Amino acid sequence: MFVTRQPTEGTQTDHPLEAAPPALEISGLSVRYGTRRVTDALDLTIATSEIFGLLGPNGSGKTTLVRAICRRLKPAAGRIRIAGEQNTKRRALRRVGLVPQEIALYPHLTARENLVTFGRLSGLSHQQAMSALDFAVEATRLTKHLDDAVHTLSGGWKRRANIAAALLHGPSLLILDEPTVGVDIDARNALHTVIRNLGRSGLAVLLTTHDLDQAQALCGRVGFLRDGKVSPVGRPVDLLKDAFGTRCELLVDLYEPARTATRDMLKRLGFASRQLGLEWSRMIDASPEAQAGLTDALHRTDLRIKEIRFREPDLDSLFTRLTGEDTPS
Numbered sequence: 001m002f003v004t005r006q007p008t009e010g011t012q013t014d015h016p017l018e019a020a021p022p023a024l025e026i027s028g029l030s031v032r033y034g035t036r037r038v039t040d041a042l043d044l045t046i047a048t049s050e051i052f053g054l055l056g057p058n059g060s061g062k063t064t065l066v067r068a069i070c071r072r073l074k075p076a077a078g079r080i081r082i083a084g085e086q087n088t089k090r091r092a093l094r095r096v097g098l099v100p101q102e103i104a105l106y107p108h109l110t111a112r113e114n115l116v117t118f119g120r121l122s123g124l125s126h127q128q129a130m131s132a133l134d135f136a137v138e139a140t141r142l143t144k145h146l147d148d149a150v151h152t153l154s155g156g157w158k159r160r161a162n163i164a165a166a167l168l169h170g171p172s173l174l175i176l177d178e179p180t181v182g183v184d185i186d187a188r189n190a191l192h193t194v195i196r197n198l199g200r201s202g203l204a205v206l207l208t209t210h211d212l213d214q215a216q217a218l219c220g221r222v223g224f225l226r227d228g229k230v231s232p233v234g235r236p237v238d239l240l241k242d243a244f245g246t247r248c249e250l251l252v253d254l255y256e257p258a259r260t261a262t263r264d265m266l267k268r269l270g271f272a273s274r275q276l277g278l279e280w281s282r283m284i285d286a287s288p289e290a291q292a293g294l295t296d297a298l299h300r301t302d303l304r305i306k307e308i309r310f311r312e313p314d315l316d317s318l319f320t321r322l323t324g325e326d327t328p329s
Contacts, residue, residue, distance in 0.1 A: 020048050021084030023173045023204030024069065029078030030228075031064055038064045040228030042078070046173070046206060051199040053219035054208045055315070057323050060225045062208045066175055069206075070098055083172040094122075097166035101178040103158045104165075107151035111142060111161045114150060115168060122169040129168065136164035139201065140194050156187025160194065167198075174198060175206045180214060192218060212315035222315065224322055232322075236315055243321060244283060244313040250294060251311065252280045255304040262301055269294075272320060281320075283313065 024046040031039045038061040046052045056062055067073045069080055071087050085092035105114045115136060119129030137143055140160040145153055150161060159179055166174060176195065180188045195218055199205055209215050215222050216236045223233035232239055257277035258266065266273075271280040284290055295308055 021081070022046060023048050023050070023083055024206065025079075025081040025084075026069075027079045027081075029065075029068060029080065030076045031061070031068055031073065032076045033064075037076075037228055039068070039075075039078075042229050044223065044230050044233075046204050048172070048204055049199055049202050050221065051195065051205045051207060051219050053215035053222035054206060054225060054230070055212065055215060055222055055319065056225035061228065062225055063177070065225065066098070066177060066206075066208065069173075069175065070096060094169060095172040097169070097171035097174045099159075099162050099166045099174070099176045099179060101181060103150075103162055105150045105158065105161055108149060110147050110149055111153070111157075111164075112146045114161060115164055118165040119168040124169065132168040132170065133164075136167040139167060139198060140164045141190075154183075154187065156183040156190060159183060159187070159191055163194065163198075167203075171203070173204045173206060175208075177208050178210065179207070180209075180211060188214075212319055216315045224319070226323060239318060240313050240315075243318050246286055247283045247313070248286045248291075248310050249313050249317050250282055250284045250291070251307075251309050252298060252303070253306040253308075254278050254280070255306050258303055262303060265301070269297075274320075281317075283317070284310075 022045045024044065026042060026044040029039050029042040029044075030037060042065070054062055054065070064073070068075050069082070069087065071093055080087040082092040083095045085095070087093055087096075105111075106117065109117065112133070115133045116126075116129055119132055120126070124132060137146060140163050142157070142160050142164055145157050145161075148157075150158060153161065163174075163176070163179070179195070180191055183191065192214070195205060195207070199220075207215065207219060219236065221233060221235055222239070223230035232242075234242075252271070254277070257263075258280075263273070263277070266280055270282045272282065273280055284294060291310060298305065298308065
């Protein structure tokens with residue numbers, strides 16, 4: 001079950017024959033810090049009801065892009081439209097809900113008190129705030145902890161309350177910055193359900209995350225921010241097929257790091273190191289003959305092998321290929 005997003009007060013409903021504008025449309029965006037160009041003529045479009053994953057290594061500019069969308073910094077060039085309106089207008093910025101990575105709630109107030117407070121701060125009347133609170137609480141399944149002080153809540157429930165606060169003014173675009181950092185696996189899965197239901201309710205979601213499994217599970221499309229642009233962009237299944245075809249990934253887990261000479265040999269064979277040298281991986285033809293031959297060769301080395309396994313490539317594999325870096329933690 002999921003709820004339908006309430007429109008912001010004063011929002012005009014679209015004519016049934018007219019297509020709704022994208023929730024977010026970025027054209028030619030360039031942002032500079034001094035002489036360093038963080039984004040370079042960047043283009044990105046996110047449709048209504050879409051969950052889009054923005055991925056990239058640390059320092060690639062994800063936070064800078066979010067700040068530009070929210071007009072917290074002025075770009076050197078380019079245009080940003082939110083639900084069809086330029087983000088230079090206050091009305092457009094009210095169509096954005098931002099959930100930062102750090103919890104942004106008053107810890108000694110209850111979840112309910114926080115939501116009423118944030119509703120009023122967003123310009124809603126008391127009656128509007130109470131109506132919006134009902135919607136936000138149902139959307140995030142926050143009911144049983146509504147009257148608990150925030151500082152007593154677990155990380156997962158704090159995240160839900162933070163998301164609820166960002167929904168009160170009826171945004172068209174919800175930005176979630178690392179929404180499951182610091183939560184356990186059960187809370188993570190529960191938050192995934194909340195995020196999926198928000199997308200189904202008509203809300204567009206921009207998800208920035210280092211959790212590539214999360215992005216693959218939740219996002220209809222993902223984009224990699226690197227070298228100032230978002231590229232490649234597409235459905236995870238399509239990006240993986242374009243990058244790897246029918247090949248599979250061979251992973252070798254070790255009890256201890258390989259010796260220098262063996263490391264050099266693994267690199268010559270096309271392996272890349274992960275987990276401080278305790279995991280090595282490479283793409284390989286999916287035929288049984290190719291797999292058996294390489295497996296036999298590995299067993300003839302001095303490696304202390306814990307496990308050898310094969311799997312289909314995932315976004316971790318693509319991240320490593322695109323950036324040449326270990327998967328972000």
